[in-house]
Amino acid sequence: MAVMDFTDFNQRLAACASDAEIVLADLLQSEALTGETARPERLISAMRHAVLGGGKRLRPFLVTETAALFGAPRDGAMLAGCALELLHCYSLVHDDLPAMDNDDLRRGKPTVHKAFDEAAAILCGDALLTLAFDVLARTQVHKDANVRIALISALARAAGVGGMAGGQMYDLAAEGRFSKKRALGESEIVTLQAMKTGALLRFACRAGAILGSADNAALDNIERYGAAVGQAFQIADDLLDVEGDPATLGKAAGKDAAAGKATLVAVLGAEGARDQLAQLIADADAALAQFGAKADTLRAAAHFIAERRT
Amino acid sequence: MAVMDFTDFNQRLAACASDAEIVLADLLQSEALTGETARPERLISAMRHAVLGGGKRLRPFLVTETAALFGAPRDGAMLAGCALELLHCYSLVHDDLPAMDNDDLRRGKPTVHKAFDEAAAILCGDALLTLAFDVLARTQVHKDANVRIALISALARAAGVGGMAGGQMYDLAAEGRFSKKRALGESEIVTLQAMKTGALLRFACRAGAILGSADNAALDNIERYGAAVGQAFQIADDLLDVEGDPATLGKAAGKDAAAGKATLVAVLGAEGARDQLAQLIADADAALAQFGAKADTLRAAAHFIAERRT
Numbered sequence: 001m002a003v004m005d006f007t008d009f010n011q012r013l014a015a016c017a018s019d020a021e022i023v024l025a026d027l028l029q030s031e032a033l034t035g036e037t038a039r040p041e042r043l044i045s046a047m048r049h050a051v052l053g054g055g056k057r058l059r060p061f062l063v064t065e066t067a068a069l070f071g072a073p074r075d076g077a078m079l080a081g082c083a084l085e086l087l088h089c090y091s092l093v094h095d096d097l098p099a100m101d102n103d104d105l106r107r108g109k110p111t112v113h114k115a116f117d118e119a120a121a122i123l124c125g126d127a128l129l130t131l132a133f134d135v136l137a138r139t140q141v142h143k144d145a146n147v148r149i150a151l152i153s154a155l156a157r158a159a160g161v162g163g164m165a166g167g168q169m170y171d172l173a174a175e176g177r178f179s180k181k182r183a184l185g186e187s188e189i190v191t192l193q194a195m196k197t198g199a200l201l202r203f204a205c206r207a208g209a210i211l212g213s214a215d216n217a218a219l220d221n222i223e224r225y226g227a228a229v230g231q232a233f234q235i236a237d238d239l240l241d242v243e244g245d246p247a248t249l250g251k252a253a254g255k256d257a258a259a260g261k262a263t264l265v266a267v268l269g270a271e272g273a274r275d276q277l278a279q280l281i282a283d284a285d286a287a288l289a290q291f292g293a294k295a296d297t298l299r300a301a302a303h304f305i306a307e308r309r310t
Numbered sequence: 311m312a313v314m315d316f317t318d319f320n321q322r323l324a325a326c327a328s329d330a331e332i333v334l335a336d337l338l339q340s341e342a343l344t345g346e347t348a349r350p351e352r353l354i355s356a357m358r359h360a361v362l363g364g365g366k367r368l369r370p371f372l373v374t375e376t377a378a379l380f381g382a383p384r385d386g387a388m389l390a391g392c393a394l395e396l397l398h399c400y401s402l403v404h405d406d407l408p409a410m411d412n413d414d415l416r417r418g419k420p421t422v423h424k425a426f427d428e429a430a431a432i433l434c435g436d437a438l439l440t441l442a443f444d445v446l447a448r449t450q451v452h453k454d455a456n457v458r459i460a461l462i463s464a465l466a467r468a469a470g471v472g473g474m475a476g477g478q479m480y481d482l483a484a485e486g487r488f489s490k491k492r493a494l495g496e497s498e499i500v501t502l503q504a505m506k507t508g509a510l511l512r513f514a515c516r517a518g519a520i521l522g523s524a525d526n527a528a529l530d531n532i533e534r535y536g537a538a539v540g541q542a543f544q545i546a547d548d549l550l551d552v553e554g555d556p557a558t559l560g561k562a563a564g565k566d567a568a569a570g571k572a573t574l575v576a577v578l579g580a581e582g583a584r585d586q587l588a589q590l591i592a593d594a595d596a597a598l599a600q601f602g603a604k605a606d607t608l609r610a611a612a613h614f615i616a617e618r619r620t
Contacts, residue, residue: 033472034467036473037504040476099428099432117409117487120479122407129439133443153345161357
């Protein structure tokens, strides 16, 4: 299957990140909106610190590229993608807290509780999560309220107790925080990661399909693609934690092993994990077969995600 | 203005709390819903601990009674009210965290981070906040997606950076956490409290009016009522912190003064605060004038909120 040139892909990804930055900065302005009283300087600053000036913006990219596949307008998809990015950033802020993963560095900058304080980081995450739903409810995302409701419902399921937040809880349990540590099997790790990081990446792809009114067959294929990409993302992340360079990563490396995190790299070994990655790219390619050349950017995205070095 | 008999009112409030408990328990069941992978036992238990078995359920009561005023069906209003209650409970869980108000007791039980642990409390709050939007997106709230979108948008504004979360940040700042403590003036305290506790109570009233497709004049009056009731609630709360009995309250008393919290009781004195309360009840009554006897329960609610002892 033909895959887009890597330089073209990287340019497309960078252009999306640049567009997303503008939208995110606008969403995080200091002026209060209708229905708001005032935006406290310290809180909105913490939110900007958490969101702006970093990240590959992979989630907005997946939303806009999937939306493009189904012919949905880019502006609405970008706004939905940025709502998802706000939610993703909230999860990083809370995940970095001392009571959670206790990280000092994120995207090469001090984490929010280091740059501000713990209370600010808690409120910052809460306010980013809330803002994500605020943004998805806006008419500019899509003129049909039923479409916005479908996005809100899918995001809430992906992010909540049965998705990302639940996955974080399984992750802490796997560290042996609440009872004697017990090594997880491969399928338990796959479930944990499908929730912790996979759910939002799957949602990113699904969101584009929802915005483009995809039929059920297409939606199923996009879900398969999203699931493969989500799992590939996590394995690549775990490989980077083992083999990556902290200077390039912008965060500490080797932390997962130190914390005894449950990863497929730990279970399968680096070589086995790389074999798994190759299989997932093949799955992602297969899921996109019905869309032909129109899906070349999404094909390239799967390769990019699996082979990334930061 | 005639006000409903207190016994009748208390029975109506208790009946609402009892109905809300059933809906909330159902929302917090262990089984995963469509779009969820699994609900981790420790996380859903923490969520149940935070939400079930306590509270006057004042917010669901205000939603259902305002909805009744406009002839909206009770079932949808109760579900919307319970979504708001989930969000309210998230705010209590995060507010009680050591880095925030550091409270050990809530509704007569250990707070979530005491009964479980800090990480569980952070994730529990995050998952409750997310679930609130999940619930508001459901068809059972109202058949018209535009109405659900209006509720989601209004709740996000009320709860986010320009509402409740922002008010909590102002509250911490007023304690002198981030710079030298400076006594707030009356109008600053009113703004802080309108955000911190007022915004959700105003939303409760607005939600009922949205569900009942109220016209703009009625919506304005309901907003005025909600604002008066919200302010009265906070003054009553602050008076209870000064004068209340911890055994009845189910939480510690005297903590606000100890923490140097900015309250109107501190600025106006207990007597001045009580005068203010009387004025707010009069405002609430005046705002309800157009609705006649149909609004008697809401009138009684204003008195109940201002005069409560727990």
